[in-house]
Structure formats: structure tokens, C-alpha cells
Amino acid sequence: MNESWKSIGYADEPVPVGINLKEEIRRMCKEKNAIILAHYYTAGEIQDVADFVGDSLALAQQAAKTTADIIVMCGVHFMAETNKILCPDKKVLLPDLNAGCSLADTCKAEDLAQYKKEHPEYKVVAYVNTSAAVKALTDIVVTSSNARQVVESFPKDEKILFAPDKNLGGYLNAITGRSMELWNGGCHVHERFSINKIVELKAQYPNAKVLAHPECKAAVVALADYVGSTAAILKFAQKDNSDTYIVVTESGILHEMQKSMPEKRFIPVPPEIAAGAVCSCNECDYMRMNTMEKLYNCLKFEWPYVELDEEMREDALRPIERMLELSERLKL
Ligand code: 13P
Numbered sequence: 079m080n081e082s083w084k085s086i087g088y089a090d091e092p093v094p095v096g097i098n099l100k101e102e103i104r105r106m107c108k109e110k111n112a113i114i115l116a117h118y119y120t121a122g123e124i125q126d127v128a129d130f131v132g133d134s135l136a137l138a139q140q141a142a143k144t145t146a147d148i149i150v151m152c153g154v155h156f157m158a159e160t161n162k163i164l165c166p167d168k169k170v171l172l173p174d175l176n177a178g179c180s181l182a183d184t185c186k187a188e189d190l191a192q193y194k195k196e197h198p199e200y201k202v203v204a205y206v207n208t209s210a211a212v213k214a215l216t217d218i219v220v221t222s223s224n225a226r227q228v229v230e231s232f233p234k235d236e237k238i239l240f241a242p243d244k245n246l247g248g249y250l251n252a253i254t255g256r257s258m259e260l261w262n263g264g265c266h267v268h269e270r271f272s273i274n275k276i277v278e279l280k281a282q283y284p285n286a287k288v289l290a291h292p293e294c295k296a297a298v299v300a301l302a303d304y305v306g307s308t309a310a311i312l313k314f315a316q317k318d319n320s321d322t323y324i325v326v327t328e329s330g331i332l333h334e335m336q337k338s339m340p341e342k343r344f345i346p347v348p349p350e351i352a353a354g355a356v357c358s359c360n361e362c363d364y365m366r367m368n369t370m371e372k373l374y375n376c377l378k379f380e381w382p383y384v385e386l387d388e389e390m391r392e393d394a395l396r397p398i399e400r401m402l403e404l405s406e407r408l409k410l
Pocket residue numbers: 132133134135207221222223265293306307308309
């Protein structure tokens with residue numbers, strides 16, 4: 079990660095007093111031919127100012143087809159890297175370069191390179207939540223929206239390492255009947271949901287359906303009525319005829335859920351926390367580093383931006399393109 083921007087401090091530059099941040103951000107987007115992509119886990123006001131809001135797959139698909147000169151990725155670092163891998167000639171901005179990902183951090187490129195050396199017969203399927211250096215070492219990338227189809231595209235007896243999310247990998251093994259080797263990684267947000275609280279909420283709202291992300295632990299997934307990516311969870315609730323849902327993923331998704339289905343009730347699940355603490359949401363600290371002020375400053379100064387070594391970018395592009403081609407063929 080490029081640390082040099084911190085000393086310059088553009089991201090923390092005070093914004094002019096009295097300006098309408100949303101209007102100014104939109105004005106700069108028009109002036110600079112910039113597009114704002116935001117993940118469902120960002121704060122509601124970021125989602126509301128963005129040109130496009132989506133899950134990891136949809137964000138990559140948008141980046142691949144945009145004609146904008148500048149992409150502002152309101153998400154985390156690996157998402158901005160994915161955009162840069164797909165769009166080397168565009169400037170890719172990330173409002174705060176410190177917006178990392180605890181899951182991506184569990185898989186270092188040198189460790190994966192060592193694994194490959196020791197297990198040359200294994201194909202490597204990598205979740206998109208990985209660094210560009212890790213993607214460059216993989217055979218194909220997946221997101222939670224297409225992971226099942228990608229895994230099923232391999233012959234049944236193929237030896238596969240799935241990295242880095244052991245929960246998603248375990249879930250995929252269960253639904254596909256495969257026995258992929260699993261990297262020992264996990265997302266600190268999805269792994270900390272309180273099982274007791276889910277059970278309690280189910281008792282309190284007996285008609286509610288439990289919707290869970292596959293990054294959650296198996297014991298949580300076992301309690302779910304539906305398991306899917308953020309976009310899939312949203313779509314499920316839009317088509318389903320229940321009126322109450324217990325939502326077991328980062329609570330930012332509730333913004334779009336509530337906006338598109340005001341007549342329904344969406345209940346977030348808190349993390350397992352010390353007794354006495356009051357918190358009903360489970361937020362990703364990295365995603366929440368995207369603020370309106372930082373977004374304004376990064377558009378104004380066109381900084382900080384993501385840069386990649388060209389050779390690594392080309393190596394990382396192939397497994398992403400394979401994923402996008404398969405997704406397009408399967409209309410995902
Ligand atoms: P999706 O966007 O594929 O649902 O993944 C969730 C996530 O954790 C992104 O960091």
C-alpha cells in the first residue's frame with residue numbers, strides 16, 4: 079500500500095465551510111468525467127452520492143465497462159486494485175488508502191507462492207478479497223455471487239485450493255460436494271456475528287427470514303433461510319413475500335434494503351460483544367473509512383490513487399477476466 083499520501087494529508091484536509099458536499103461531489107464528477115462506485119457496506123450517504131452501488135461482482139463489471147476517465151472506488155483497497163487491473167489507463171481513486179480488508183490480509187503472496195511450490199498439482203481459486211499480488215498467482219478469481227458456478231466449472235476430481243476465506247470455501251464444499259483445500263482466512267466482520275442474538279431474534283420475530291452472507295461461520299449459515307452475496311440477499315428480499323428479515327451481513331446493506339422496500343422490516347444482527355455494550359449493528363471499519371469529506375477531497379485533488387506494477391497487473395488480469403467471461407456466459 080502506498081503510504082506517502084499520509085504525509086501530504088489531502089484526505090484529512092478540512093473541506094470549505096458551508097458547502098453542499100453532495101452537490102460539489104456531483105459537480106466534480108461531471109467536470110472531470112469521473113464515476114463513483116460504492117459497495118453496499120459503505121455509509122448510506124456515500125451510497126446515495128454514488129453513480130453505482132453494488133456487490134463485488136457488479137462493481138468489477140461496472141469498472142470493466144465504464145467510459146469515465148476517473149473511477150472513485152468507495153470500498154476497500156482490493157476493490158480499487160481490481161478496478162486498476164481492469165482499467166490500467168484510468169485513474170483509480172480510493173478516498174482512504176488505509177481502507178484495507180482483514181480477509182485479504184490473511185493471504186500473503188509469498189505464502190501462497192510457497193504453497194504452490196509445495197503443491198504444484200493444485201489449481202488456485204481465489205476470492206476477489208485478495209491483493210493484486212495474490213490474484214497474480216491464481217487460476218481464477220471468484221466473488222460470492224459466482225463462486226459456486228466457478229467451482230462447478232472445474233472437473234469433479236480437480237485438486238483445488240480455495241483461498242482465503244475458509245467459511246465461504248467450506249460453504250462451497252458443502253453445496254457442491256467438492257473437497258477443496260481451504261486457506262485459513264476469515265473476515266473479522268462476518269466471523270463475529272452473535273449466534274445467541276440470531277436465535278433470540280428468531281424467537282422474537284418468528285415469521286422473519288434469516289438472510290446470511292457465506293463469509294459467516296458455518297453455525298450461522300446453518301440458521302439461515304437464504305445464503306448469498308450482498309446483491310443476492312437484496313434480490314431475494316425483493317422477490318420474497320415475507321415482511322421481516324434478520325440480516326446477517328455488514329449492516330450497510332440495510333440502507334438499500336430499506337430504501338427499495340420501505341414496507342418491509344430489516345433487522346441487523348450485532349456482533350458478539352462484551353456484556354452491557356449496546357450495539358445493534360456490525361460494521362466494517364474499513365468500509366466506513368469512506369466519508370463524504372474524504373470523497374470530496376480525493377475528487378478535488380485526484381489523490382490518493384492506486385498504482386500497480388505492470389507485470390503483476392497483467393498476471394492478475396487473466397484470472398479476473400476468466401471470472402468475468404464465465405459470469406457473462408452464465409448471465410450472472
Ligand atoms: P460481496 O460484495 O460479494 O457480497 O462480498 C462482501 C464483502 O465482504 C466485500 O468485502
